[in-house]
Amino acid sequence: MEFLDFGKYNFYIWASYGLTFLVLILNVVFPVMAKKKQLHRIKRQNYLNQ
Amino acid sequence: MFNAWSQIIKRDLLIAFRRRSEIIHPLIFFVMVISLFPLAIGDDKVLLQKIAPAIIWVTALLATMLSLDNLFRSDFEDGSLEQMTLLKVPLSFLVTAKITAHWLITGLPLILITPLLAVLLYLSAETTGMLLLTLLLGTPTLSLIGAVGIALTVALRQGGVILSLLILPLYIPVLIFATLALQNTVQGFSAEAQLAMMLAILILAITLAPFAIAAALKVSLN
Amino acid sequence: MNITQSITRLYHQFASPPYFYRISGLWLPYIMGLFILLFAAGLYGGLVTAPTDYEQGEAYRIIFVHVPAAWMSLFIYMVMAISGAIGLIWRMKLAEIVMICSAPIGASFTFLALATGSIWGKPMWNTWWVWDARLTSELLLLFLYLGVMALYNAIEDKRTAARAVAILAIVGVVNIPVIHYSVEWWNTLHQGPTVTKFDKPSIHLSMLIPLLIMAVAFKLFYIGNLFMRVRTEILVREQKSKWVKELAEES
Numbered sequence: 147m148e149f150l151d152f153g154k155y156n157f158y159i160w161a162s163y164g165l166t167f168l169v170l171i172l173n174v175v176f177p178v179m180a181k182k183k184q185l186h187r188i189k190r191q192n193y194l195n196q
Numbered sequence: 197m198f199n200a201w202s203q204i205i206k207r208d209l210l211i212a213f214r215r216r217s218e219i220i221h222p223l224i225f226f227v228m229v230i231s232l233f234p235l236a237i238g239d240d241k242v243l244l245q246k247i248a249p250a251i252i253w254v255t256a257l258l259a260t261m262l263s264l265d266n267l268f269r270s271d272f273e274d275g276s277l278e279q280m281t282l283l284k285v286p287l288s289f290l291v292t293a294k295i296t297a298h299w300l301i302t303g304l305p306l307i308l309i310t311p312l313l314a315v316l317l318y319l320s321a322e323t324t325g326m327l328l329l330t331l332l333l334g335t336p337t338l339s340l341i342g343a344v345g346i347a348l349t350v351a352l353r354q355g356g357v358i359l360s361l362l363i364l365p366l367y368i369p370v371l372i373f374a375t376l377a378l379q380n381t382v383q384g385f386s387a388e389a390q391l392a393m394m395l396a397i398l399i400l401a402i403t404l405a406p407f408a409i410a411a412a413l414k415v416s417l418n
Numbered sequence: 419m420n421i422t423q424s425i426t427r428l429y430h431q432f433a434s435p436p437y438f439y440r441i442s443g444l445w446l447p448y449i450m451g452l453f454i455l456l457f458a459a460g461l462y463g464g465l466v467t468a469p470t471d472y473e474q475g476e477a478y479r480i481i482f483v484h485v486p487a488a489w490m491s492l493f494i495y496m497v498m499a500i501s502g503a504i505g506l507i508w509r510m511k512l513a514e515i516v517m518i519c520s521a522p523i524g525a526s527f528t529f530l531a532l533a534t535g536s537i538w539g540k541p542m543w544n545t546w547w548v549w550d551a552r553l554t555s556e557l558l559l560l561f562l563y564l565g566v567m568a569l570y571n572a573i574e575d576k577r578t579a580a581r582a583v584a585i586l587a588i589v590g591v592v593n594i595p596v597i598h599y600s601v602e603w604w605n606t607l608h609q610g611p612t613v614t615k616f617d618k619p620s621i622h623l624s625m626l627i628p629l630l631i632m633a634v635a636f637k638l639f640y641i642g643n644l645f646m647r648v649r650t651e652i653l654v655r656e657q658k659s660k661w662v663k664e665l666a667e668e669s
Contacts, residue, residue: 188666
């Protein structure tokens with residue numbers, strides 16, 4: 147994987163791409179968690195209303 | 197229709213005249229904050245001359261923002277705002293009356309006291325003249341844009357905090373063109389292009405803002 | 419059925435939350451799958467096949483995420499303002515939901531554009547920040563996004579909140595060209611280093627292609643992420659309705 151070594155710019159490039167990954171992943175994780183929580187909340191409501 | 201318009205202005209001016217603190221407080225804020233800068237920097241004539249346009253303009257932005265609460269709050273709370281929406285005259289038209297009164301109460305005194313402050317900051321007569329011109333073109337725009345913000349936040353509890361977040365980004369073009377015009381004047385260049393842009397922004401604001409303000413007021417009255 | 423009737427029927431169908439929930443659920447895996455493919459292709463193109471830049475060495479590779487992120491920040495704001503206008507004029511619930519769900523995604527891309535632009539500045543001009551035209555515009559755009567999100571959270575009734583935010587978004591969208599133009603003017607008169615270099619048309623094809631691939635990949639991500647967020651928001655807003663209750667039971 148030598149072609150992925152960018153010399154003195156390594157830190158900056160990997161920081162930028164790493165940040166990109168982070169932003170994308172967090173944007174997926176939060177809505178997925180929120181949806182699970184919401185479905186769970188509705189189920190509980192259903193159960194309580196029976 | 198124009199009867200309602202002038203009545204609103206007269207009423208607002210009368211109220212402001214009775215509650216003179218409405219006029220005085222933003223003015224005192226303006227003078228005091230500007231005075232802070234020489235105190236913080238020291239009596240550096242060259243430096244003060246250089247940053248004077250920026251200081252005066254930024255402080256004008258902040259002073260205008262502080263004064264916006266007066267625009268709709270009391271009418272909102274005593275129900276007269278709701279009355280205005282029920283009139284046959286379009287709300288967007290009536291809103292221009294309120295903003296005109298607001299500018300007369302806030303923007304105009306600011307402009308009138310600026311020559312005094314220009315002296316404090318060692319500005320030349322020519323630069324001061326240009327400064328007054330930029331304020332004349334800019335402060336009505338600040339009132340108009342600010343009115344959009346206050347119309348959106350008047351019903352909120354923490355409205356004041358959000359207000360600055362909403363309108364400061366929108367104020368920035370006015371700030372940029374005003375200070376560019378002044379820098380050009382200081383360096384001996386023509387400021388025509390920047391002044392033309394300020395006029396264009398003002399015209400844009402006069403034509404579009406009233407509709408946004410009226411729509412926002414109707415939402416806030418909900 | 420004549421044209422008007424079919425258009426009305428399409429409108430009601432499309433604007434109906436349960437219909438959108440079902441259709442978006444079907445499309446979502448394909449959209450995200452395609453995104454992953456294109457993203458990987460863009461990464462490969464940007465990090466491996468694109469040649470070293472004559473002037474900037476390897477550091478320029480940051481543009482493959484910085485520029486698409488900046489493009490997305492503007493694109494999403496447009497979508498937000500347009501869906502806001504649709505929601506305001508036709509009182510369409512789904513348009514309101516699309517508008518408000520777009521805001522955090524747009525803000526994320528704006529933040530990414532700022533952060534990557536800042537990171538790029540360090541090896542290039544030895545400074546963590548530079549007030550060039552694009553970065554300054556992006557900063558102001560971030561404030562506009564934050565304002566939208568703050569206003570929405572400050573108003574309790576969410577349908578009223580959506581109307582207020584729609585007005586704000588429309589006012590913001592009118593201001594974006596004004597802000598952009600004034601910042602460019604401001605920047606050219608205060609000459610400084612510029613992150614906007616790679617917008618010039620003289621960009622080499624081997625650099626242009628990964629850039630465009632990443633741009634499309636980011637767009638797909640936006641659509642997929644939007645679907646995810648809109649579906650959750652629909653579940654929140656429609657929680658009292660029968661179809662949602664049944665759906666929750668099945669999950």
